[in-house]
Amino acid sequence: MILLMMMICLVGISSSSSSSGGATQDQQVVDQISALPGQPPVTFSQFSGYITVNKTHGRALFYWFIEATTHSEKKPLVLWLNGGPGCSSIAYGASEEIGPFRINKTGSSLYLNKYSWNKEANILFLESPAGVGFSYTNTSSDLLDSGDERTAQDALIFMIRWISRFPQYKYRDFYISGESYAGHYVPQLAKKIHDYNKASSKPFINLKGFIVGNAVTDNYHDNIGTVTFWWSHSMISDRTYHSILSLCNFTLPNYSSSCNDAINYAINQEFGNIDQYSIYTPTCTVVSNNETQSVRLKNTLLHRRRYGYDPCTENYAEKYYNRPEVQRAMHANSTGIPYKWTACSDVLIKNWTDSQFSMLPTYRELIAAGLRIWVFSGDTDSVVPVTATRFSLNHLNLTVKTRWYPWNSGGQVGGWTEVYEGLTFATVRGAGHEVPLFQPKRGFTLFRSFLAGEELPKS
Template sequence: MAGMARPLATIPTCFSIIIICLSLITMRIEAAPQGSLVTQLPGFNGTFPSSHYSGYVSIGSKKLFYYFVVSEGSPADDPVVLWLNGGPGCSSFDGFVYEHGPFNFEQKSKGALPTLQLNPYSWSKVSNMLYLDSPAGVGFSYSEDPSQYVTGDLQTAADTHAFLLSWFKQYPEFLSNPFYISGESYAGVYVPTLAFQVATGIQNGTKPVVNLKGYMVGNGVTDRNFDDNALVPFAHGMALISDQIYEGVIEECGINYSNSSSPKCNEKLNLAREALGGLNIYNILEPCYHGTESGNDTSTTTKSSNLPLSFQQLGKSPEKPLGVRKRMFGRAWPYQMSVEDGLVPLWPQLAAKSNSRTVPCFNDEVATKWLNDPAVREAIHAKPASVSGPWELCSDRISYDHDAGSMIPYHRNLTTKGYKAIIFSGDHDMCVPYTGSQAWTSSLGYKVIDQWRSWLSNDQVAGYLQAYENDLTFLTVKGAGHTVPEYKPREALDFYSRWLAGKPI
């Protein structure tokens, strides 16, 4: 009997350990706030391949809205990636609906609610994706104090950092996961300023400690001189302007034409502007359809001589109003060229100044229809329109100050501190051309460790890259426009997943 007592006494102990282990695993999977769980979405009849959560995080009077897609792979190990769209003033549901979210959206008939199908190239295949509407006043995010809609680069970074600290407290099971910050267009400012805030918080011992590993920027605004001066070389290289026009600009303006006030320089720039009129600046390969006043598409392309060559020029009313344009298979990002220091004009304001009903090459009908449906808002825990306002892809509710200056010092600071970075560009975007991103990454002076070469997707050349010391990579995506995952979803998932995993691209 004495010999049997020990095994019998051990059985409950072992059983208890098993129960405790199972409980810990369950906590790891289900510790996220269940009140934020999304259980169904209007327009989708299938089963979610992973859990979805959404809701608000309060930063004082500001209520910031997020949508979190748990990885379809290994949620406990896969990175958490924050996605930010730009504008400024544009909702990150742009990325969710049109680029790399878990669904593809299709509006089968005018006025009908879009139907949703699973997206085979969703970035949630390999990462936990966190979409955030930022700053307050954008998308579903709002403030109980309207004075808080006056903001800028530095305040937005501080608010988003505060959001992340609060969010990770609500989702502590993801705190140890590698964390990355990503975005495109004006998020070329959002991403590095936020990464700097997070890195500074880590250095100062701010709790909880975020496991920041790096960041990524697509076709991102970076530095006025590099961004503005990228257009003419891009247009020349793409055979959009002649040798004579290009050489005339260089002769009269020099290579830094963005700061020129010379009448002869402006005369040469007008020739380039005239040549580029009528193009879809977000992807020069795609047509622009110009709507009539009745809203019907026409096949006629009205040439415009008013394509901006700098962001400053966007604030001026063009001599001829730009037509309402719609890209053939979707929409295009409402941002143009570079940004000067100071108050940034928002896209609805720019549309009004140009006597246009909307921004050129801009169509957000699918997202607007779906996200303003009361049943959808209820399903994703968004406040009703009476509280947070109607959802708009890009808002004019905020007043936004570009007060962080050039992003180059931010990039240098972050990359020399050990944070990996990838700067990617759709190579047919004329909005923030790859030529500018290629130039500023080279200007950092880092040693090249992987000389310019092609990279493959599906056994085909998908673009080119050059890698530098300090874990900095510049990469192009062949044939893509301003919103790379929208134009080239397979290729985007390929380089994204390889980069996150630390594999060669």
């Protein structure tokens, strides 16, 4: 399926009564979280539970909804999706990026995130598709034939039923956000909602736009841009760079053995032991049973290590969310899923069946529809690097509205940006693959500007 799958990553049973898409206030009460184990005091409300998206197959998606810290009734609704495909938005987005809490090293308690995005919006985290995190299916074959199309359709059904459960968010300004392979999920869901609204006499999902970071976008241009990043950042030799470009035909879904050999040589012999998601920061030195892994991420060229950044923060999430008292507090795993909660599902990524070759046609359609669209890139990520995104977006041939300039955050250059007719592109200086993890203040400035519909601040 298009690009070499690598390690980015950056599965249940019967449904419970909270799995239905009911529209009653009672279900909100059932889903409300009183407090999480080890949680500091907060003023905002939290909810979590299941929405059934396919009753016949028994597919139910798990969500965690966190209302804004102030004036939640006036602030927009934002859905966050992580990629993989097969990785958890609770493990990454909620717990180490944009959520209100961080997990301590023992996995026993939480502390507050100063730059949580729920200061500006009501944030909805979704574990998608079925098989990711606490989301499940009663039909085991669903885990072997997941793909882009079903993921988008199930997410649409989820949003329709979730808003029916939380009717106070009908007609509220709604945005979709995410990163990595969510470069597919986010625009694909935006198109599903856009098409659904066009066919509806009175649409209640008030989609305004989306923002996506370090996003898998176009297989051919992403791959050329990725190899260019490796070479331009001295990760590979001149010889290997030219070897990959001469041996690999990135227009094909599958590569020759000589192409694979050239890429594997670069990764195994020339990269060294670096964090491929943040090439200038330390790696996690904690020994774990999950330390090595052969899975590759869909539509990227790299092998994945199991670690995010603290650099060991992913390990803390796996400790915390496998605690029975945490699962009870979150109304998760009520049916006794016979496996541990993990940040990513190897089964899904190994068996992904359909992957759109290029998202550029979808971008063109959604730009024409007038949605607010922002794309950003942490500039120290070598998995879906800034060069990959720039090569891909350049082929939209958009008209420049505001020329390239450095934007400001906290008195420093936060990155660089260019505004086009219909799309804003921004880099985040010093950020890896998970921008809000590596540069939380700059990521928060970016998000706040996006919601306000304003260009990023100039120095």
